[in-house]
Amino acid sequence: MDGKLDLEIVTPSGPLISESVDEVVVPGALGEMGILPGHLPIASSLKPGEIVYKSRKNKKSLAVSWGFVEVSREGKVNLLADTAETADAIDVERAKRAKEKAEKELAKISDTSTQEYKKNELKLQRALVRIQVARKSGKSDT
Amino acid sequence: MATLRAIRKRISSVKGTEQITKAMKMVSAAKLRRAQAAIENARPYAKKIHDVVSDLAQGVEPSIHPLLRTREPKRIGVLVITSDRGLCGGFNTNLNKKAENFIKENKERYEEIILYTVGKKVYRFLSKQGYNVDPSFTEILGSLSYQDAKNITKVVIEGYIGNSLDAFFMIYHEFKSALVQRIVVEDLLPIRPEEKTIAEGESDYIFEPGKRELLSELLPKYIETEIWRALLESSASEHGARMTAMENATKNANEMIDNLTLKMNRARQESITKELLDIVGGAEALKD
Numbered sequence: 326m327d328g329k330l331d332l333e334i335v336t337p338s339g340p341l342i343s344e345s346v347d348e349v350v351v352p353g354a355l356g357e358m359g360i361l362p363g364h365l366p367i368a369s370s371l372k373p374g375e376i377v378y379k380s381r382k383n384k385k386s387l388a389v390s391w392g393f394v395e396v397s398r399e400g401k402v403n404l405l406a407d408t409a410e411t412a413d414a415i416d417v418e419r420a421k422r423a424k425e426k427a428e429k430e431l432a433k434i435s436d437t438s439t440q441e442y443k444k445n446e447l448k449l450q451r452a453l454v455r456i457q458v459a460r461k462s463g464k465s466d467t
Numbered sequence: 468m469a470t471l472r473a474i475r476k477r478i479s480s481v482k483g484t485e486q487i488t489k490a491m492k493m494v495s496a497a498k499l500r501r502a503q504a505a506i507e508n509a510r511p512y513a514k515k516i517h518d519v520v521s522d523l524a525q526g527v528e529p530s531i532h533p534l535l536r537t538r539e540p541k542r543i544g545v546l547v548i549t550s551d552r553g554l555c556g557g558f559n560t561n562l563n564k565k566a567e568n569f570i571k572e573n574k575e576r577y578e579e580i581i582l583y584t585v586g587k588k589v590y591r592f593l594s595k596q597g598y599n600v601d602p603s604f605t606e607i608l609g610s611l612s613y614q615d616a617k618n619i620t621k622v623v624i625e626g627y628i629g630n631s632l633d634a635f636f637m638i639y640h641e642f643k644s645a646l647v648q649r650i651v652v653e654d655l656l657p658i659r660p661e662e663k664t665i666a667e668g669e670s671d672y673i674f675e676p677g678k679r680e681l682l683s684e685l686l687p688k689y690i691e692t693e694i695w696r697a698l699l700e701s702s703a704s705e706h707g708a709r710m711t712a713m714e715n716a717t718k719n720a721n722e723m724i725d726n727l728t729l730k731m732n733r734a735r736q737e738s739i740t741k742e743l744l745d746i747v748g749g750a751e752a753l754k755d
Contacts, residue, residue: 339512368674370685
């Protein structure tokens with residue numbers, strides 16, 4: 326173990342990141358999960374949230390919607406995400422609009438068990454994550 | 468010898484054809500660029516999800532998820548992908564032949580082969596041959612989207628889990644380059660984990676949330692991705708094949724124009740010579 330993790334993030338629209346990092350934090354289905362070199366093989370699904378990966382010099386974050394992470398036996402971190410965006414790529418205005426829209430839709434639906442409700446709940450989550458990631462990276466919040 | 472007028476007419480008609488093939492080539496080249504980018508971007512994801520699935524499926528009891536269970540295949544589904552339009556060389560013909568061979572070879576082995584077609588060409592071909600074809604996905608190529616892959620996946624998975632499909636295959640063109648496309652027959656279901664021996668002492672995967680939940684999210688995604696990739700491969704191949712075919716057609720048209728021009732010049736010269744001979748002959752006759 327050379328104390329590094331090989332992180333690879335791919336999305337259906339192309340490979341996004343392939344680099345050697347010190348630590349990865351992913352939004353696992355059962356809660357936030359930090360992965361350090363030497364981690365046991367694990368497979369977990371992801372919920373909408375923020376991925377943070379750190380290497381010696383810097384710390385970067387991404388917003389993901391549905392995804393999946395695998396730490397292989399060889400210590401490689403494979404991360405499959407439906408969408409993953411860096412803070413710069415996030416359109417904050419659009420995310421805010423999506424958030425408001427989803428909130429309005431949710432307010433209209435009284436039955437919380439319907440498909441429609443769940444769909445909008447997911448939308449809201451995704452929008453919130455985007456806003457959060459963008460804000461953290463210091464993008465002006467106008 | 469054709470008359471001068473007939474040759475001229477012929478040339479202008481060939482020129483017209485050449486213009487069309489040239490334009491089609493250009494359009495295909497533009498479409499190919501887009502399709503090629505799409506498939507090249509989709510491949511790494513498909514590859515990764517395939518690796519992950521075969522990694523995970525190794526240490527797992529097949530009984531844990533219906534998509535991992537195998538049974539004696541009796542009814543199989545085949546997804547055959549071609550294009551809606553022709554004028555792309557042997558693209559559709561080759562695939563049609565391959566599909567028919569596949570059906571003939573496997574007719575004895577299975578009780579029933581259920582055909583799903585994408586693209587009008589193969590649909591027409593197979594239904595003309597008297598095969599029973601499910602047309603639900605035939606006309607998706609006009610506006611191909613990820614949703615289409617999702618829809619196909621839904622039918623496939625429901626069929627597999629509901630025991631109406633015991634195996635699933637795809638026959639499509641794999642895109643190598645604009646010049647080379649290879650027809651592949653791929654078995655998608657049942658999912659067969661790659662045989663890899665796990666060394667002693669290596670730990671098994673930790674699954675979060677649980678094996679069952681995880682696989683039931685991941686396996687359908689895997690199938691969806693594979694179908695989507697096949698659709699993209701085929702679409703890039705189609706444009707590649709059409710571009711090549713149209714380029715050849717343009718070349719042939721040019722050759723034909725050259726030949727005809729030569730012929731026309733010869734005919735013109737001949738007629739001038741003839742006229743001259745007539746005049747000279749007439750003058751000679753007047754002298755006497």
